[in-house]
Amino acid sequence: MLDLFKLRIRHGKQAIPNIRKAEVLETFKGFPIIDESKCADKCKDCKDVCPTEAIEVNPLRLDLGKCIFCGECEKVCSSGAIKFTNQYQLGSTNRNSLIISSGKTFEQFEEEAVDAKKEIHKYFGRSLKLRQVSAGGCNGCELELAATTNVNFDMGRFGIDFVASPRHADGIVITGPISANMAPALKDAYESISDPKIVIAVGVCSISGGLFANSNHVNRNFFDEIPVDLFVPGCPPHPLTFIHALLDYIGK
Amino acid sequence: MIWTEIKNLQSVSLKEIPNLEFHKLREQIVEMISKGCRLIQFFGEKINSGVILYVVLADDEQSKLFIASSNFNDGDSFDSITPEFKSFHLFEREFYEQFGIKPQGHPWLKPVRKGIAGISKEEIPYEFFKMIGEEVHEVGVGPIHAGIIEPGHFRFSCHGEQIHHLEIELGFQHRGIEELFIRNKNNPVYLLKLSESIAGDTVVGHAGTFARAIESLSENNISRRAMVIRTIALELERIGIHLGDLSALSGDVAYLTGNAAFGALRTKVINTTLAICGSRFGHGMIAVGGVNYDISSELKEKILDTINKLEEDVEIAAEVLFSSASVLARFEKTGIITNEIAKEIGMVGPAARASGVAIDIRSDHPFGGFSLFPVHKLTLKSGDVFARAYIRYIEITQSIKIIKEQLETFSEGELKKTSSELKPNHFVISLAEGWRGEISHTAITDENGRLRKYKIKDPSFNNWLAVALSVKNNGVSDFPLCNKSFNLSYSGFDL
Ligand code: SF4
Numbered sequence: 222m223l224d225l226f227k228l229r230i231r232h233g234k235q236a237i238p239n240i241r242k243a244e245v246l247e248t249f250k251g252f253p254i255i256d257e258s259k260c261a262d263k264c265k266d267c268k269d270v271c272p273t274e275a276i277e278v279n280p281l282r283l284d285l286g287k288c289i290f291c292g293e294c295e296k297v298c299s300s301g302a303i304k305f306t307n308q309y310q311l312g313s314t315n316r317n318s319l320i321i322s323s324g325k326t327f328e329q330f331e332e333e334a335v336d337a338k339k340e341i342h343k344y345f346g347r348s349l350k351l352r353q354v355s356a357g358g359c360n361g362c363e364l365e366l367a368a369t370t371n372v373n374f375d376m377g378r379f380g381i382d383f384v385a386s387p388r389h390a391d392g393i394v395i396t397g398p399i400s401a402n403m404a405p406a407l408k409d410a411y412e413s414i415s416d417p418k419i420v421i422a423v424g425v426c427s428i429s430g431g432l433f434a435n436s437n438h439v440n441r442n443f444f445d446e447i448p449v450d451l452f453v454p455g456c457p458p459h460p461l462t463f464i465h466a467l468l469d470y471i472g473k
Numbered sequence: 474m475i476w477t478e479i480k481n482l483q484s485v486s487l488k489e490i491p492n493l494e495f496h497k498l499r500e501q502i503v504e505m506i507s508k509g510c511r512l513i514q515f516f517g518e519k520i521n522s523g524v525i526l527y528v529v530l531a532d533d534e535q536s537k538l539f540i541a542s543s544n545f546n547d548g549d550s551f552d553s554i555t556p557e558f559k560s561f562h563l564f565e566r567e568f569y570e571q572f573g574i575k576p577q578g579h580p581w582l583k584p585v586r587k588g589i590a591g592i593s594k595e596e597i598p599y600e601f602f603k604m605i606g607e608e609v610h611e612v613g614v615g616p617i618h619a620g621i622i623e624p625g626h627f628r629f630s631c632h633g634e635q636i637h638h639l640e641i642e643l644g645f646q647h648r649g650i651e652e653l654f655i656r657n658k659n660n661p662v663y664l665l666k667l668s669e670s671i672a673g674d675t676v677v678g679h680a681g682t683f684a685r686a687i688e689s690l691s692e693n694n695i696s697r698r699a700m701v702i703r704t705i706a707l708e709l710e711r712i713g714i715h716l717g718d719l720s721a722l723s724g725d726v727a728y729l730t731g732n733a734a735f736g737a738l739r740t741k742v743i744n745t746t747l748a749i750c751g752s753r754f755g756h757g758m759i760a761v762g763g764v765n766y767d768i769s770s771e772l773k774e775k776i777l778d779t780i781n782k783l784e785e786d787v788e789i790a791a792e793v794l795f796s797s798a799s800v801l802a803r804f805e806k807t808g809i810i811t812n813e814i815a816k817e818i819g820m821v822g823p824a825a826r827a828s829g830v831a832i833d834i835r836s837d838h839p840f841g842g843f844s845l846f847p848v849h850k851l852t853l854k855s856g857d858v859f860a861r862a863y864i865r866y867i868e869i870t871q872s873i874k875i876i877k878e879q880l881e882t883f884s885e886g887e888l889k890k891t892s893s894e895l896k897p898n899h900f901v902i903s904l905a906e907g908w909r910g911e912i913s914h915t916a917i918t919d920e921n922g923r924l925r926k927y928k929i930k931d932p933s934f935n936n937w938l939a940v941a942l943s944v945k946n947n948g949v950s951d952f953p954l955c956n957k958s959f960n961l962s963y964s965g966f967d968l
Contacts, residue, residue, distance in 0.1 A: 224793050228734055231786055235737040246744070248751035272663035291757055292765075293662050353621045357648050359964045360623055361673025361754055364717075367621045372733045373740050385619035400967075402586075402645045403624055406616045432667055435656075438649035456756065457673065 235372040241468070243461055245309050250290040251462075252308035252330060257281040257323035259300040267294035267303060273431055285311055285319040286428040289456035310334075311454045312466020319428075319452060335451075335469035342472035344417060345391055348380045349471055351421070352390035352414060356407045357439065358397030361457035362424040366394065369460045376464050379473060387411075392419035392450075398426040398433035401440040408443060419450040419470075423463065428452050475501055476530075476539035481838035482689045484901035485540070487917070490527070495543045495551045498528065505530050505539065506558050511832070512819055513538065513913055514902065515564035517572045518926045523547050524572045527915070527928075529902055533837040538902060545574050553579040560819030563934060586644035586967055601640050604630035609637075612949060616645045623963035627952075634948045639941045646967035654927035661761060664924075668914075669756055672931055672965035676752075677703070677710045678907030679914075679931075679965075680759040685840060686903035686916045687761045690895040696886030697845070699763030701879045704842030705776070706746065706758045708872040711908040713742040715865035715872075716787070718960050722862050723794060725954045726803040731794045738786055745779050748772065763889035773880055780873050787873075791866045804859035808943035808955035811856055818942070821935045822910015824959050827864045828856035834906035841905075842879055858951075861958035895922040907932060909962065931965030 237243050245251070257280060268276045271294055275287035281302065283294075295303045308327045313319050313334040321330065355363050369376040370383065384390050387410045399407060411420070422444075425431035433439050453466045475491050493501075506512065514529035523546040530539045545551070553576035554561040565576040567585045576582070584599050604611075609632055616624035626642040650671060657663045668683035669676045681703055688695060716739035723731030743753040750758040750766045757765050768776065794800055810820070815828035825832060834840065835848040851867050853860040895918050903914045910932030919925040936959060943955045 224789055224796075225730065228730065228789050228793050231789065232734050232737060235733070235740075246748055246751075248748060250751050270662055272660065272666045289666060289756075290752075291662065291666055292751070296765075354617055355621075355623045355646075357646050357964070358623060359670045359673030360962065361670070361676070363621050363623060364674060364754070368740075371736045371740070373737065383621055397646070398648060400646055400648055402647055402967075403616065406624065406645070410617055432663065432670055433648045433653070436649045436653055438647050438652075457754070459753070 236375045237373055240374070240461065240464055245307055245459060245461065247307055249307040249309060249459065250292055250305040252306050252311060252327045253283050253288075253321055254304045254306060254327075255281055255283060255321055255323045255325065256302050259302040261300055266297045270294055270297045273425065273429075273434070281323055283321045284429075285321060285454040286316060286452060287425060287431070288454065289425050289431060309459045309462045310465045311458070311462050312469060313452050313454075314450060314470065316449070316452060319454060335466065337469060337472040339472075341419070341470060345419070345471045346473060349392070349467070350382055350384045350390050351392050351394050352387045352410060353383055353394045353396070354407050354410050356395060356397040356403035357400030357433065358424065358426060362396035362427070365457040365460050366396070366423065366463065369463055374460045374464060379464075379468060381467055387413035388415070390414050390418070392421060394421045394423055395427045396423050398430045398436065398439045399441050399443055401438050404440040404443060411443075411447065420447055421451045421453065422449045423453045424458060425454060425456045428454060431456065476505070476541050479538050479540060479902070480536060481538060481834070481840055481904045482685055482901065484689045484896060484899045487898045487900055490540055490542050490900060492525075492542045492544060495526070495545070498541055498543045499552060499554060501541065502528060502530070502554060503557060510539070512558070512560050512564065513904070513911075514915055514928065514930060515561065515568065516915070516928045517568050517574070518917065519572065523549070524574060526568065527900075529915070531838070533832055536838050538838070540900070540902070545572070548573065550575040550577050552577055555579050559817050563938070584644065586647045599642065601628050601642075602630065602638060604637055608632060625963050629949060629952070631949055634950070636944045636947055636949055636952070639944050639952075641937060641941050643937065643963060643966050646964040648964070648968065650968045651927055651929060655924055658924040665759070665761060669759075671929055671968070672933075672962040673754065674714060674962065675710070675907045675909065675912070675931070675965065677706045677755040677758055678905060678912050679929075680755075681707060681841065682903045682905040682912045682914045684759050684761045685905070686901050686914050687892060687895065689901045689903065690899055690916060690918060691892040692896070693762050693890055693892045695763045695890060696888070697884055698886030699888055700842045700845070701883055702764045702766070702768055703759060704879050705768070705876050706749065706755050706764075707905075707907075708876050709742055709746050710755055712783075712869050712872045713739055713746070714908045714960075715869050716742060718957065719791075719794065719862060719865055721957050721960075722804075722858070722954065723800070725957055726800055728794070728797065728800050731790065731800070734790045734793075738783060738790065741779060741783065745776055748775065760889050762892045763887065765889065767888055768883070773883065777877065777880060780876055784870070784873050787866070787869055795863060795866070801859065803951075803954060804862055805855075805857060807858040807951050808947055808958060809855070809857045810939050810943050812854070814942060815856065815939070818938050819935050820939050822906070822932045823864045823868060823908075824861055824936055824939060825910065826850070826852045827860035829854045832911070834904050834911050838904050840903070845882075846875065846878055848875065858954055858958040895924075897922040909933060909960070910935065929968060931962050933961040933963075933966040936961055937966060
C-alpha cells in the first residue's frame with residue numbers, strides 16, 4: 222500500500238498542460254527552411270541522396286508528403302540550403318501545400334496549411350471518433366497514434382478518441398502504404414463508416430507510399446477514389462503533430 | 474564435418490559454402506539438431522534453372538554457426554524435416570510458397586503470406602481447421618483489430634468460453650521488403666532506411682543488424698565509441714518497449730495505475746532517444762560505418778540522470794504491479810508455454826527465456842558492444858503471462874546496468890567510417906538480440922559486390938506459433954493478454 226502511494230506521488234502530473242504551446246526538443250526534425258540562393262551551381266546532391274524522391278531541383282522544393290525526415294539532404298549540403306527546424310505542426314488539408322519551396326517560412330506554411338471549415342467544426346468540433354486502420358504500416362505510426370491517448374498527450378480531453386468499430390466512427394485514420402493484402406479490408410472499413418466522414422492519412426507511407434511507393438505488393442487505388450481530408454506528415458509523425466493537425470482541422 | 478563453421482558477422486566466400494544433395498544435407502541437419510544445434514535460417518535463392526537452399530544452424534554454447542547449401546531444380550520436391558523437428562515448419566512453408574519446391578510429408582502446408590481470401594483471383598483461399606460438434610462455435614477477429622495495432626486474422630474454435638484451437642493468418646502487411654533491398658541496391662541511404670522500417674518498433678535493432686552485415690562485407694571496423702552509442706540506443710529501445718508492454722499488460726487487466734505509471738516512464742525513455750537522434754524510435758541513429766549522432770558529455774550526464782531515476786521508479790512500479798492480487802490472478806497460469814514446447818517450436822527472445830530457454834544472442838553470439846561486455850542470460854520457468862511480463866521487468870533492470878556500464882567506458886573515437894566496396898561473391902549472416910529476440914539478416918553479394926539476396930528474419934517469425942499454442946484451453950477473454958505478453962510484429966513477419 223505504501224508503495225502505491227509512493228508510486229502515485231512520484232508519478233505526479235504527467236499530462237502536458239497546454240498542448241497548443243508544447244515544444245519538442247531541438248533535435249527533432251520538423252518544418253524545413255529552404256534557401257535556394259545558397260545552392261551551388263548544378264549541385265543536386267540533396268536530390269540524389271534522398272531515399273524517397275522528396276526533393277526536386279530547379280527550383281529546389283521539398284515534399285513533406287514524401288520526406289521521411291532522415292536529414293540526409295541537410296547533411297550532404299555543404300552550403301546549408303536545407304535546414305530542418307523543430308516545428309512539428311505539419312498537418313495540412315491540401316496536398317500541394319506540403320511541397321515546400323525556397324523562402325517559405327513556417328508562419329506562411331501554418332497560415333495556409335489547414336483549411337478549417339465551418340461545417341467540420343459544427344459536426345465534429347465537440348466530439349470526433351476515429352477508426353484507425355494500418356494497411357502495411359510498420360508499427361511506427363501506430364505506436365505514435367496510440368501515444369496520443371496516453372497520460373502525457375491525453376487527446377481525449379478534446380473529445381477526440383479512437384474507437385473499435387467503424388460504425389461508431391466519424392472518420393478513418395490510415396497508416397501504411399496500403400499493402401495489396403490489406404486493400405480490401407481497408408475499403409470495407411471505410412465503407413462501414415456512416416456519412417459524413419473524414420479521411421486522415423498519417424505518415425509518409427500513407428500519404429505517398431514512402432519507401433514502398435514502388436513496391437509490387439502495394440495497392441494504392443483506394444486513394445484514387447477517395448479524397449484525403451487531412452494529411453499528417455512524418456516518419457512517424459510526432460503525437461503532437463497529429464493532435465495539432467486535428468485541433469486545427471476541427472477548429473479548436 | 475561437411476558444414477562450414479563461422480561466427481556471427483564473419484563473412485565467407487560463396488565458394489566455401491559446401492553444396493550437397495538434399496538427402497545428405499537432411500541427414501546432416503537431423504544429426505546436428507539432435508546434438509542440440511538450433512535452426513537459424515533456411516531460405517532459398519532463385520538462380521537460373523532452380524533454387525539454392527541455404528541452411529544455417531547454431532551451436533549457441535560454442536558461439537558457432539554452421540552453413541551449408543543444396544541445389545534444387547524448378548518443380549523438385551524434398552523430404553520434409555518438420556515431422557522430425559517442428560521448428561522447421563514455417564521455414565519449409567515459406568520456401569514452398571516462394572519457390573514451389575514441395576516439402577513432402579509436411580503436416581501443414583499453410584500459406585505464409587499469401588492465400589488471403591479475396592485478394593488475388595489466382596490464389597485459393599486457405600481453409601481453416603474446423604471444429605465440429607454441438608455447442609461449438611468460431612470467433613473470427615481481424616484483420617482489423619479493435620485497437621491501434623497492425624492487422625492479422627485470428628480464428629478461434631471455442632467451446633463456450635474456452636479456446637480449443639487458434640489459427641492465425643498473417644500476410645496482410647506484406648510490402649515486399651526483401652525484393653526492395655535487391656531492387657534498390659545502389660542506394661545505400663534507401664537500404665538503411667528500409668531496414669529501419671522492417672518493424673517500426675525495432676528500428677535500432679534491425680538497422681543495426683543491417684549495418685553490421687554491410688560492415689562485415691566491406692571489412693569496416695567501426696570505432697568503439699560508435700559501438701557503445703549503438704549499444705545504448707539498442708538497450709534504450711528494449712527498455713522503452715518493455716515499459717510500454719508492461720503498461721499495456723496492466724491496461725489489459727484493467728489495472729490503470731500500472732497502465733499510467735509504466736506508460737509515463739516509457740515516454741521518458743523514448744524522449745531520451747529523441748534527445749540523441751531526433752526520433753523517439755531511433756530513426757537515423759545508425760549509420761553504415763557507425764552512428765550519425767554523438768553523445769556529448771552533457772548528454773551523457775542527462776542519460777545517466779534519466780536512467781538512474783528510472784531505475785528507482787521502475788522498481789516501485791514493478792513492486793506495486795507484481796504484488797497486486799488482482800493482477801496476479803490474471804497473469805499467473807495464463808497462456809502457458811512449457812519449456813519443451815518452446816524448444817520444440819524454436820522460440821527465441823524474452824518469450825523463450827520466460828519458458829526457461831536460455832538463448833540470448835547478446836551472450837551466445839556477441840555483436841558490437843556486447844563483445845566488450847558479456848551479458849548474463851536471464852530466464853524464468855513458468856512460461857505464463859506472468860513470466861513473460863516479469864522478464865520484461867528484470868530485463869529493463871539489466872539494460873539499465875548495461876547502459877551505465879557502457880557509458881562509463883566511453884572513449885573518444887570516430888563516429889562514422891566510410892565503407893568501401895562490398896566483397897564480391899560473399900555471404901554473411903548478422904545476428905542480433907532485439908527486444909523481441911533473435912534478429913537475423915543474411916546478405917549475399919554478386920560478382921560485382923552488389924547485393925544479390927537479402928534475407929530477413931524478425932524474431933516474430935519464430936514466435937507466432939507460440940501465441941496460438943499459448944491460448945489453448947484458456948478463455949477467449951484472456952487472448953488479448955496472452956497476445957500482448959508476446960507483442961509480436963506483423964510487419965516484421967510479413968516483410
Ligand atoms: S530529410 Fe526528407 S527530403 Fe531530406 S533526404 Fe531525407 S527523406 Fe529526403
